[in-house]
Amino acid sequence: MRLGLYIHIPFCSFLCHYCDFAKTANFDAILVQDYFAAILKQWHTIVDHLERTSGRRVSLSSVYFGGGTPSLFTTEYTNLLRAVYDRLDPDAEISMECNPKNINQSALNVWKGLGVNRLSIGVQTLQKKGLEVLTRDHDASTALRGLELAMHTIANVNMDLIYGWPGQNQNGGQADAHAPDLWASDLQQLINSGVPHASLYSLTYEDRTPFGRMARRGKIYPETDEALAGHYGLAREMLGNAGFEHDEVSNWARPGFTCRHNWLYWDFKNFIGIGAGSHGFLPVSFTSPDRDHGELDAGAEIDQGIRYAFPRDVRSFLRHSPQSVHQGSTTALIRELGGEIDEGRDSDSALIEYVGGALRTRHGIDLSFCEKITGQAFSPRPLIVEALKRQIAWRDGPRLHFAPAEWFRENSWASEVLLSF
Ligand code: SF4
Known part of the structure; x- marks a missing residue:
């Protein structure tokens, strides 16, 4: 792992x-x-x-x-x-x-x-x-x-x-x-x-x-x-x-x-966070293959993961120092350690997290990954079609890239991409 x-x-x-x-x-x-x-x-x-x-x-x-x-x-x-x-x-x-x-x-x-x-x-x-x-x-x-x-x-x-x-x-x-x-x-x-x-x-x-x-x-x-x-x-x-x-x-x-x-953060990969105020992103199940370079194996299930944060205050953090071996789920363990789980994440929120981060990188957005999350095919909205024509966006295999000048306007492009599924 x-x-x-x-x-x-x-x-x-x-x-x-x-x-x-x-x-x-x-x-x-x-x-x-x-x-x-x-x-x-x-x-x-x-x-x-x-x-x-x-x-x-x-x-x-x-x-x-x-x-x-x-x-x-x-x-x-x-x-x-x-x-x-x-x-x-x-x-x-x-x-x-x-x-x-x-x-x-x-x-x-x-x-x-x-x-x-x-x-x-x-x-x-x-x-x-x-x-x-x-x-x-x-x-x-x-x-x-x-x-x-x-x-x-x-x-x-x-x-x-x-x-x-x-x-x-x-x-x-x-x-x-x-x-x-x-x-x-x-x-x-x-x-x-x-x-x-x-x-x-x-x-x-x-x-x-x-x-x-x-x-x-x-x-x-x-x-x-x-x-x-x-x-x-x-x-x-x-x-x-x-x-x-x-x-x-x-x-x-x-x-x-x-x-x-x-790149772990931008490519939606998992990481452990430890310490006061740290955030982590762990797998829910361990059956999904690792996505080593942002590419997804055909047929692989998407693991939306568990996002959590530990208390920001050092003294509250120390009060939850682990005492014994934990036998429950990852979510239960994080809670026992004083962490808060980002509840209610679903495929939509996973997509928003991924697109918002990937859009403003040189790796661009892996559309096949988005299609896996949503179960929907990519059908570009008119503004994206126009961006492709103007060459401020381009396709490269399964990836959609935006020109770096556009990364600064990530919010408006992200909603166009999300609505394209
Ligand atoms: S308060 Fe501390 S963590 Fe924040 S910017 Fe200053 S040195 Fe960095």
Whole structure:
């Protein structure tokens, strides 16, 4: 049974005002120790259950440490990584998210020694004004130095950038055509750095964050959709010219540096999530063959899977630390561990999840997979027929692709695709 593993590390030394991830800055060494012990137990409990109930061995194609700030820790990962070693594929990707401030040679040596072979560095912007607005605790020179050091030790490195932050392209809430192009400057520095992977996200104003509240009160001004589309277009142009392949609406990679863990999410493949606030997507039954490269064997049944999330609050998460061997179903096990099951998923929701993710990737949509889920043949709606004529969409065997410029308008295309079944 080939799966990915996501491990959430919810600790941060400070809290950024735009962030909606599960995290806390209120922790001490004892809590951290308890947390690492709990996620180790959780790993054993889930993997033992999956292997016992399926009669198949779990093998991991990727492990991803996300946060929070996983880079606050080094040797704390030893027991956990030792526990997963014998389930790792020989070429497994092991990624860790890093804050630039935590990068130093000794930490890099420990991570590399433990098997980490990909780093994702949260640079966010290289503009002084942007780092202040985003309430980050590092400066641009720390980020660039950290990046360089990281690439010398672990070549496979991603740089995260955010666009659309308040003031990036504005003056007092109004778009300013004469403002210096700070986004172009960030992109150029990314290219100059030689980093082989880039994740570029447009800032979102989530309700429960300080940014969300400030936007509601009119204290900060989100960028217009038009301005965001312009930033996306500039990124496509500059990174494309610099030799990056565009994998997904927010992700670009130089050849050979795509992120394999990300493809699990985009290709509707299963992964275990462990830790506070983590999400997982497990098979319901174990009779379906693995869909290794997104292709489906003729005659195979679709497994819509079980989606779940563990409590975001660290202390609630710890209260559900597993005590004994579980004999029930996967759903019952997840509930016992304090997780919430995404109830009521059916073939429609599975289709929505799959199409929404696949549409905005370079793999495109596997129509034969959709036909299996719905039991209906693909019969393209007029707008899709028109898109095919205009060559902003195309067919390639069983796959339907949209041009990258269209990925930014995923919502409108997704509904057209869904209505075509
Ligand atoms: S953005 Fe990263 S460092 Fe900032 S609060 Fe969120 S998880 Fe922590």
